[in-house]
């Protein structure tokens with residue numbers, strides 16, 4: 283079996299972590315008797331500065347045939363975010379209908395949470411985030427610019443199809459995990475979109491009688507991720523709320539450098555994309571200290587998605603093993619003094 | 634000088650904390666040589682269950698003439714939130730054009746933050762939240778119910794007037810504080826509403842050359858409130874983002890029971906409303922253990938708004954003094970075993 287994987291290292295430390303993860307990806311495949319063919323596309327901000335576009339016109343056709351995509355990070359200090367993101371990451375999520383974004387938050391043994399009283403393995407939940415519509419919809423307008431009656435509107439669009447897709451995935455995961463799903467909305471203040479979302483959750487809940495459903499408002503949920511993160515199992519939320527909750531989840535689990543994610547095409551007709559949650563981090567780019575573990579965990583999710591469960595578990599376990607080992611190298615975001623290379627070399631010995 | 638204050642204790646512990654704060658409010662006024670006449674309106678969920686409406690039809694006219702309003706909390710386990718809130722709290726914010734919501738987050742000496750390494754007085758920032766429009770606008774729709782092509786939309790409306798009002802208040806506060814303002818948006822994903830918001834901030838910034846402005850995306854800002862809350866001074870944000878950030882602010886500062894807020898009519902033609910950020914807490918209602926301090930701090934903000942700076946400072950200092958005192962009574966949310974009454978009696982001795 284050979285899988286074709288497109289590599290989009292992107293910008294800044296995105297390039298460093300994808301390069302670093304590559305040998306581990308190959309080790310894991312070899313170990314489990316399948317092979318991976320990777321093709322690297324140097325799309326991103328440097329290309330934008332050179333040629334005026336983050337990706338070529340036929341980028342989507344080019345990626346279409348791959349079994350999966352591994353993305354590093356997108357973002358450049360000299361280019362507005364909405365240009366880089368709307369030029370690369372967001373169009374891929376949309377074009378391949380990656381409606382579901384899955385982001386686990388795990389406090390690994392050996393990692394310190396910024397929260398008092400939380401130690402290794404106390405926190406373990408996964409957020410399912412709607413990924414292609416909702417509050418990120420490109421709908422709205424802006425009138426009377428510069429006048430006292432100037433007004434801008436931003437419209438969130440929630441479809442049954444998109445909402446059901448993410449809600450169903452979340453229930454599936456909850457049924458396989460602890461059977462507890464937290465639905466996060468803001469229905470008390472957003473009577474149109476969010477009340478509809480709650481209805482979909484209620485409908486789908488009927489198909490999963492063994493899953494208990496808790497409803498939380500996004501303000502309370504944000505607090506609870508700080509106050510009682512150990513009590514979450516599966517969380518389902520809209521695009522914007524999922525964005526906020528997963529960043530909070532990453533930080534309470536010890537480091538943004540450990541947060542992986544999967545952008546999933548649920549029907550499987552187009553490739554899914556895997557990426558660390560962190561950004562391009564221009565402040566540390568080039569110093570060789572970027573934490574590669576979020577990318578390694580994203581590769582684990584990629585293998586899991588392809589059905590290569592053993593390779594997925596091997597990568598995840600190697601990371602957990604390294605983190606639990608006091609003597610192992612760590613990057614500065616985890617309080618260590620090692621560089622990317624040292625972490626990767628050590629990790630390869632643990633596979 | 635006599636001020637007329639309308640009391641709206643509302644539901645659950647709202648009633649308990651307003652009752653508890655009343656004698657302290659009177660002490661502080663007496664101490665500073667002014668007087669306060671309070672009128673209490675028993676509006677809220679009990680009224681709704683009895684008469685079908687949270688407030689009478691002429692509620693707004695009734696409140697119109699007061700110098701300020703003190704609200705306890707709104708919310709009842711048997712009534713959906715959108716009914717109670719849209720029946721009482723939100724219409725008052727709107728009717729009296731309380732466009733600016735001001736919420737300080739202070740980690741008082743003697744209070745433990747859930748964040749490792751943060752001790753008394755390390756955290757001290759204030760959030761200015763747009764309070765009557767934005768993501769809470771009652772705009773949107775829902776079509777094709779039950780069909781595969783069902784869709785709901787929720788529209789956020791940002792006016793120049795509303796946005797400028799809150800941004801200007803935030804800059805004023807920053808100029809008087811540390812001169813640092815953090816503008817929180819999601820402009821990389823919401824190109825209509827949030828990009829407009831950023832423009833208003835840039836415009837107003839020109840009038841305050843001594844204030845430095847930092848831009849943060851809401852996901853990063855949420856993380857940073859956990860990662861480096863001590864670095865914030867003044868934060869300005871939309872209705873929804875302000876809602877999330879102030880709940881996070883309350884929790885990192887040790888307890889929801891210590892978070893006060895002001896809903897301000899900037900032009901002063903209608904009353905402003907002061908309220909603790911916490912809700913009606915049905916789980917502890919009737920047990921006499923509700924923390925009255927968020928309400929006392931809200932009364933401090935009320936006095937400050939009326940120009941009674943000394944009384945405002947006296948109340949704030951009494952709370953700080955009590956919290957810093959190891960031997961003073963504390964409610965359970967702060968790790969103590971005392972009730973509301975004991976906290977209030979002790980507080981009166983510190984005025």
Ligand SMILES: CC(C)[C@H](C(=O)O)[C@@H](O)C(=O)O
Nearest residue numbers: 367372525528559821822852
């Ligand atoms: C960069 C940004 C558009 C993106 C998002 O909000 O989706 C990022 O924050 C993420 O979470 O992947």
Ligand SMILES: CC(C)[C@H](C(=O)O)[C@@H](O)C(=O)O
Nearest residue numbers: 470471501718723876879910
């Ligand atoms: C109850 C709810 C509508 C309200 C809000 O979101 O404004 C509350 O959370 C608050 O922060 O005052």
